[in-house]
Amino acid sequence: xxxxxxxxxxxxxxxxxxxxxxxxxxxxxxxxxxxxxxxxxxxxxxxxxxxxxxxxxxxxxxxxxxxxxxxxxxxxxxxxxxxxxxxxxxxxxxxxxxxxxxxxxxxxxxxxxxxxxxxxxxxxxxxxxxxxxxxxxxxxxxxxxxxxxxxxxxxxxxxxxxxxxxxxxxxxxxxxxxxxxxxxxx
Numbered sequence: 313x314x315x316x317x318x319x320x321x322x323x324x325x326x327x328x329x330x331x332x333x334x335x336x337x338x339x340x341x342x343x344x345x346x347x348x349x350x351x352x353x354x355x356x357x358x359x360x361x362x363x364x365x366x367x368x369x370x371x372x373x374x375x376x377x378x379x380x381x382x383x384x385x386x387x388x389x390x391x392x393x394x395x396x397x398x399x400x401x402x403x404x405x406x407x408x409x410x411x412x413x414x415x416x417x418x419x420x421x422x423x424x425x426x427x428x429x430x431x432x433x434x435x436x437x438x439x440x441x442x443x444x445x446x447x448x449x450x451x452x453x454x455x456x457x458x459x460x461x462x463x464x465x466x467x468x469x470x471x472x473x474x475x476x477x478x479x480x481x482x483x484x485x486x487x488x489x490x491x492x493x494x495x496x497x498x
Contacts, residue, residue, distance in 0.1 A: 375466035382446035
């Protein structure tokens with residue numbers, strides 16, 4: 313694996329260089345396992361380190377690898393969302409069935425509602441703290457146990473459980489208007 317180095321001219325350069333040498337290969341493998349397409353993995357590895365560069369006070373990070381994995385989880389989620397928004401799948405049987413059961417405008421409205429909900433979900437996720445979002449995505453989206461999430465993030469299992477509950481509760485609150493709209497259209 314030959315990932316290119318991130319460009320940066322700030323005071324964290326030595327810490328970034330050390331982190332890059334130590335963790336770039338592991339992050340690259342992590343991203344390879346989680347992405348459908350391998351073509352963007354080097355760019356995503358680069359993006360992880362670019363986000364890492366934005367940290368104002370590197371001394372507050374106790375476990376750089378866990379922090380980088382948290383960033384990588386966000387990068388994967390963002391990349392998958394972009395992929396899904398760009399992916400168009402056509403299944404003629406499904407299309408015929410949809411045409412028979414719904415009018416064309418109702419189908420468009422339903423699609424618009426689902427896309428709108430997906431955007432609202434992403435906006436709600438963006439309102440969570442980085443750690444809450446990372447823990448939630450690792451536990452829920454990737455199906456990892458609280459123990460695995462704790463090992464990746466450097467948190468205790470109890471804290472992971474607490475963060476997952478807090479994140480889910482916050483998402484429920486943020487998504488109530490969208491869910492009410494969707495229920496009203498059923």
